[in-house]
Amino acid sequence: MVRTHRVTIQDVAVLSGLSICTVSRALRKLPNVSDKAQARVAEAASKLGYKASAAASRLAGGSTGSVAIVAPTATSWFFSQAVEAAEEVLGDSGYDTVLISLRNKASVRKQFFADLENLAQRVDGLLLLNVDLDPGEMEALEACGLATASVGMGNVPWDNVGIDDEHAAWQATQHLLGLGHWDLAVLSSNEHSVVTETPRFRGFRRALDEHHLTVHPDLVVAAGPGIDDGRRAMIELITRGVKPTAVFAHCDEAAFGALTALREYGLSVPKNVSVIGIDDHPMSWFLGLSTVAQPVADQGAFAANLLCERLLNNESPHQPSNHLLDTKLIERKTTRHKR
Amino acid sequence: MVRTHRVTIQDVAVLSGLSICTVSRALRKLPNVSDKAQARVAEAASKLGYKASAAASRLAGGSTGSVAIVAPTATSWFFSQAVEAAEEVLGDSGYDTVLISLRNKASVRKQFFADLENLAQRVDGLLLLNVDLDPGEMEALEACGLATASVGMGNVPWDNVGIDDEHAAWQATQHLLGLGHWDLAVLSSNEHSVVTETPRFRGFRRALDEHHLTVHPDLVVAAGPGIDDGRRAMIELITRGVKPTAVFAHCDEAAFGALTALREYGLSVPKNVSVIGIDDHPMSWFLGLSTVAQPVADQGAFAANLLCERLLNNESPHQPSNHLLDTKLIERKTTRHKR
DNA sequence: GACAAAATTGTAAGCGCTTACACTTTTGGC
DNA sequence: GCCAAAAGTGTAAGCGCTTACAATTTTGTC
Numbered sequence: 001m002v003r004t005h006r007v008t009i010q011d012v013a014v015l016s017g018l019s020i021c022t023v024s025r026a027l028r029k030l031p032n033v034s035d036k037a038q039a040r041v042a043e044a045a046s047k048l049g050y051k052a053s054a055a056a057s058r059l060a061g062g063s064t065g066s067v068a069i070v071a072p073t074a075t076s077w078f079f080s081q082a083v084e085a086a087e088e089v090l091g092d093s094g095y096d097t098v099l100i101s102l103r104n105k106a107s108v109r110k111q112f113f114a115d116l117e118n119l120a121q122r123v124d125g126l127l128l129l130n131v132d133l134d135p136g137e138m139e140a141l142e143a144c145g146l147a148t149a150s151v152g153m154g155n156v157p158w159d160n161v162g163i164d165d166e167h168a169a170w171q172a173t174q175h176l177l178g179l180g181h182w183d184l185a186v187l188s189s190n191e192h193s194v195v196t197e198t199p200r201f202r203g204f205r206r207a208l209d210e211h212h213l214t215v216h217p218d219l220v221v222a223a224g225p226g227i228d229d230g231r232r233a234m235i236e237l238i239t240r241g242v243k244p245t246a247v248f249a250h251c252d253e254a255a256f257g258a259l260t261a262l263r264e265y266g267l268s269v270p271k272n273v274s275v276i277g278i279d280d281h282p283m284s285w286f287l288g289l290s291t292v293a294q295p296v297a298d299q300g301a302f303a304a305n306l307l308c309e310r311l312l313n314n315e316s317p318h319q320p321s322n323h324l325l326d327t328k329l330i331e332r333k334t335t336r337h338k339r
Numbered sequence: 340m341v342r343t344h345r346v347t348i349q350d351v352a353v354l355s356g357l358s359i360c361t362v363s364r365a366l367r368k369l370p371n372v373s374d375k376a377q378a379r380v381a382e383a384a385s386k387l388g389y390k391a392s393a394a395a396s397r398l399a400g401g402s403t404g405s406v407a408i409v410a411p412t413a414t415s416w417f418f419s420q421a422v423e424a425a426e427e428v429l430g431d432s433g434y435d436t437v438l439i440s441l442r443n444k445a446s447v448r449k450q451f452f453a454d455l456e457n458l459a460q461r462v463d464g465l466l467l468l469n470v471d472l473d474p475g476e477m478e479a480l481e482a483c484g485l486a487t488a489s490v491g492m493g494n495v496p497w498d499n500v501g502i503d504d505e506h507a508a509w510q511a512t513q514h515l516l517g518l519g520h521w522d523l524a525v526l527s528s529n530e531h532s533v534v535t536e537t538p539r540f541r542g543f544r545r546a547l548d549e550h551h552l553t554v555h556p557d558l559v560v561a562a563g564p565g566i567d568d569g570r571r572a573m574i575e576l577i578t579r580g581v582k583p584t585a586v587f588a589h590c591d592e593a594a595f596g597a598l599t600a601l602r603e604y605g606l607s608v609p610k611n612v613s614v615i616g617i618d619d620h621p622m623s624w625f626l627g628l629s630t631v632a633q634p635v636a637d638q639g640a641f642a643a644n645l646l647c648e649r650l651l652n653n654e655s656p657h658q659p660s661n662h663l664l665d666t667k668l669i670e671r672k673t674t675r676h677k678r
Numbered sequence: 679g680a681c682a683a684a685a686t687t688g689t690a691a692g693c694g695c696t697t698a699c700a701c702t703t704t705t706g707g708c
Numbered sequence: 709g710c711c712a713a714a715a716g717t718g719t720a721a722g723c724g725c726t727t728a729c730a731a732t733t734t735t736g737t738c
Contacts, residue, residue, distance in 0.1 A: 032686060076419075088440070398725085
């Protein structure tokens with residue numbers, strides 16, 4: 001195979017009998033190009049197998065052809081799922097996906113925001129996955145001027161897609177309530193505090209309210225997102241001596257941990273205690289965990305689509321939209337009617 | 340904040356009182372730059388917060404500053420783990436990571452190899468994760484001239500890191516044998532066939548050989564990498580009427596499936612049947628699955644390091660190396676001495 | 679048809695960097 | 709000290725694209 005010279009816009013210009021400039025415009029579908037020219041360019045380009053050099057294009061002021069996906073970590077089920085879905089739609093729109101994991105580390109995160117200005121010249125857009133911004137970070141983000149979209153971030157000045165967390169929690173709690181349980185414990189996200197309730201905790205409380213029940217402080221315990229976090233939280237609950245008949249975990253992995261703890265303490269699920277989570281983690285099916293499913297891949301794909309749109313007609317400064325996708329209760333084997 | 344003009348190499352040149360060319364060389368640590376100049380440039384650059392424009396650098400014939408990581412899918416535990424580890428070391432070396440998932444689809448895969456030549460001008464290197472190459476793909480890869488490294492790919496003309504699959508399988512099998520089991524079933528990868536044994540199957544067989552045992556065909560069944568695959572395979576085994584006292588699954592997820600099937604059929608683990616897998620999936624700890632652990636993140640990081648090295652001193656055409664990382668038997672609750 | 683306005687196309691000047699090559703300074707052997 | 713070789717530095721020509729702006733063609737109107 002001959003290492004042939006790179007096909008440049010110049011070659012396309014010659015073959016189509018037009019100027020470089022016209023070719024450039026035609027290729028990018030800018031206005032002021034006759035249909036005839038458009039067609040000739042398209043033909044020449046495809047005949048030559050021409051693809052613009054990202055570097056040259058970028059240097060001259062055009063786009064880089066890539067967007068960055070930023071996630072708190074890349075290893076969790078949720079993120080890898082969302083990332084892959086986003087990568088697919090970005091790829092189909094001709095964008096490369098550069099992956100940036102904050103690795104759940106403050107230092108990495110700080111580094112990222114400090115470097116944002118530089119990143120801005122390497123990518124055209126930013127897709128943020130569940131990264132909670134403090135005011136300073138928000139400012140840096142706005143200053144860098146990158147087109148942005150996000151997943152799971154409420155109240156941001158760009159397009160966002162997520163689920164209604166409060167509603168999802170309400171669904172889970174409501175399910176438990178409907179089964180006759182009223183001594184409900186909750187494994188709440190550790191971001192939760194009495195001052196700033198998380199949406200999921202709010203949903204939990206609202207469901208209780210609706211049944212004229214109140215949240216008993218002893219039945220609330222903080223848990224991180226991992227299995228072990230859930231296990232520890234559940235043990236904490238058990239050793240407090242409280243006896244809930246059902247447990248709502250803020251996410252499936254925490255629920256897995258709760259399941260382990262319960263088993264360790266000789267409590268049978270769902271005979272003695274019902275357990276429900278949120279997510280529909282792939283393992284949940286396997287373990288028979290009742291849960292409220294959220295469409296993870298859909299969220300990633302949707303957000304990516306929004307970003308692409310924004311990237312294409314970068315003129316229109318349309319209002320940032322916030323799309324909430326549906327969640328769905330999935331009843332499996334860890335919840336049962338109270339005896 | 341003033342939208343200040345981009346800091347260019349020109350600015351550094353002026354501040355350091357040297358020519359652009361010298362600055363360029365100093366920055367890239369090329370030879371033929373005096374220590375004095377080197378120091379002056381470094382100082383000026385850091386004072387100005389200068390960072391070379393990737394686009395300009397690339398266009399002028401330099402590097403792109405990014406490498407592509409290619410995985411069969413991005414959603415599995417294994418790959419997301421390896422990808423994050425690789426992303427970390429690449430990032431530390433100043434490279435952006437562009438993620439490419441083949442999405443387990445032949446069409447995507449074909450597209451990828453067809454586009455390789457284009458990709459070659461957007462990235463400096465390629466990190467392949469467990470993608471089995473057919474001869475044509477291999478050729479395309481070599482033709483594109485990209486620096487390459489890989490994880491889990493034996494016998495390739497570039498640096499590779501992986502584990503000794505045969506040995507890992509041997510470890511697992513040996514463990515079972517050591518517990519007194521001799522009616523062993525194996526859930527083998529579905530890539531396995533009588534003609535081309537997979538390394539893991541070979542390890543299984545070797546362990547048996549060493550105990551003067553032979554592989555009974557009825558006790559061999561193919562299973563994909565998923566939980567459901569494992570479940571179906573185990574059910575197949577059970578309904579065949581064979582009664583193994585222990586099962587070796589080629590990966591943990593298949594083992595999970597086996598666990599479910601066994602439970603469904605009223606067989607108790609490890610009382611009636613022992614089960615072991617390979618991987619040490621995060622869920623294995625949770626489920627108490629005995630397994631042979633492989634260092635996933637380490638493999639990704641190691642391969643990324645190898646690639647970076649190769650990228651830096653691109654002169655030295657050193658021999659491709661193949662590094663095998665250690666695997667370790669982890670005894671948990673699904674394996675027990677035969678009664 | 680004539681002419682101004684609108685639509686299309688072309689010219690040429692960069693974007694910020696690398697690198698071949700020319701030029702200047704330093705080094706070291708005698 | 710002298711001079712060639714080595715080491716360091718500068719000049720300038722691109723890399724392949726975008727985009728003002730100028731030039732040309734087409735269109736529409738009276």
